[in-house]
Amino acid sequence: MDLLNNFLFIALPYVALTVFLIGTIYRYKGTKFKFSSLSSQFLEGKKLFWGSVPFHYGIMVLFFGHLIAFLLPDVILSWNSSPLRLMILEVSAFIFGLSALVGMFNLLLRRKTNPRIEMLTTKMDLLIELILLVQIFFGLWIAYEYRWGSSWFASVMSPYLKSIFTLNPQIDAVSSMPWVIKIHVSLAYVILLLIPFTRLVHLLVFPLSYLWRPYQKVIWYWNRKKIRDPKTLWNVTRSKNN
Amino acid sequence: MDVRSQVSMLFHLDKCIGCHTCSIACKNIWTDRKGAEYMWWNNVETKPGTGYPTKWEDQDIYKGGWEKNGKSVSLKGSGKLKGLVNIFHNPHLPVIDDYYEPWTYKYSDLIEAPAQDDQPTARPISLITGKPIEIKAGPNWDDDLSGTPDYARKDPNLQNLSPAEQEAMFQLEKMAFFYLPRICNHCLNPACVASCPSGAIYKRGEDGVVLINQKVCRAWRMCVTACPYKKSYYNWSTGKSEKCILCYPRIESGIAPACMHSCVGRIRYLGVMLYDADRINEVASADINNLVNSQLDIILDPFDEDVIASAKENGVADSTIKAAQDSPVYKFVKEWGIALPLHPEFRTLPMLFYVPPMLPVMASLSEQRNKEQLDKLDPIAKKWDDDWLYDTSTEELWGTIEEARFPLQYMANLFSAGDTCKIKDIMKKLMAVRIHRRDKTVGDLDKENVKKTLKDVNLSTDEADDIYYLTSLAKFDDRFVIPPAHREQAIEMIENTGDVKGSSGFGFIEKPARGI
């Protein structure tokens, strides 16, 4: 049992992190063409709506929820100090979880039933979507069965996760968790590990810079103000395009 | 003044014969690939008709282009807020059925089917699913189908025409149509560039070609919505958007784009235009009544000393300035004023220009006048009883324009944001040139009237001859006036020479395969 715990909560996270980092950088540098959300809406638009939208809004809220609980556990704990606020947090998180679950279910269904989409579906697409479905399902189970997740996550999981990042893993607390939670945690590492090898790379290239860039974009291959200047023999601005 | 140069194409629509050679040339070079089968970077559609994709001009459906928004413009269906909120599912994205599902035929069945009583047939097979499909639409599905209820009568440009005018267009005996070749307009205010969340689309400073960096495109598919001309296409296989590249590898080396090179009707002209980039915003948000004029105003006079000086300051090459001075497009658009952009009301400042077709407009004559016309012919000449001769007699100068077979409003909806005066001016000029040439070659017209005609439209006889020359006789070098890229720049366009210096010469080229 210790061996398994050591593997799942010490070895796996480090392996996952390493593979994620190296794999992502390698793929970004080497096969940048394939970094894409691989949208399939062009072949089927209606059913995608009932999958992609509930799934993404759900998963984004859950993702940031977990992130905040990990980074700022005190904020969550003090928010949860009033039962009403705790209920608000738990119930809304559960609703977003359900939304993600329904969304992912619809996405998978669409992938398996629409002949056009099936043609585009790779094994990795199915694998990652199945894992996500299971992961969301376990998350909901945990939220329902082991209340109140938001509180014990902040007090138990956050310190453990921090210990991973400070290279001093403390796994006593997670090791004594129920098996559902253990699977949920381990699957999270598996997802992290798989990111560079699946379409999930798209979440790493979220186009945030769109918000502050000007709408129009013009690229000159040379610095146009200097191109006629005989003193600058060498290309001064590197073309942004290569 | 921020002077930039733009490679710009002009289409003389009276000359287009609708042969689709241009489309095929383009397809063979660029889009004969998986995921791109349905794309026609160059397509030629029949007008009136619904076009490709179906009803692309109807922005209530597709939400393309810019909208005037107070003093400025904003993207109609995308942009920073709408784009990011709708990034998980773009509610305005066309699907492939709005274009057509690409297919091939199962030819092997013809050979390999077992012996049987019936002839074997080659069934159509979808190029997406590989399964048999029932073909519902295809490339140029509405070709030459003017008058049909499903296509011509659903043309979005008919919107503000009265039912009587529409009916008149589509009576069987009077029916007319013309062809509209379309490629990407390489706009000055491109909606596709503005809508791209990852910043993959950009306009080249040197020649204004709008390109999509395939390594930066992340399939957020906003450009497909944003382009009001639907000239940014989504490759469903690679998960990247693609569009017309104006054959930039060809123009860089001084060769005409494939569509232009192959054009049978020789309707295409390619030239350089200088424009003032400082005025783009102002022009894009111009008042609707002033839209066409200001879009033409942004194009600068390449002979003006100030323009040349600021062009040089901006690094525009001498050869480019020279090309701008010799530009056939500049002549049609600015000097003679007989060409207009397509749908200026989309506010992307398109940089392709069209000489509106005169024939469908003018080819209407009452039977009576046709008879007069016939009587003028040599009695021995073979006579046709048909109604198809059009009038070049000058008895009532512009009468036939008013009695047009194609309402001017229809042309105005296409080329001048609804302003019929603009179209009428152009029709008059085109007509005047024909009358002038008829006078010169046949000489059967009243001299006074001929003079009056030219005077009416402010053309000198020399100008009329120039228009005639460039329209009808122009050689390839008159139609294609583009300086090849400077050698030193041409290299930089593809790679930074600094990167390659000292290297062993082995590179790594990634295949454009779909992601995992």
Ligand code: HEM
């Ligand atoms: C960072 C913000 C994110 C953005 C902007 C985003 C955007 C997108 C887009 C545009 C698609 C393609 C939808 C289409 O077919 O048109 C997509 C698909 C998908 N996304 Fe995301 N996503 C984000 C985050 C995530 C996260 C956090 C996950 C899961 C951990 C995820 C999982 C998926 C999956 C599994 C698909 C495939 C859906 C299918 O077609 O079956 N995404 N995403």
Ligand code: SF4
């Ligand atoms: S026509 Fe469309 S794709 Fe081409 S530059 Fe204009 S907006 Fe972009």
Ligand code: SF4
């Ligand atoms: S090749 Fe020329 S004449 Fe033929 S359809 Fe194309 S534009 Fe028209």
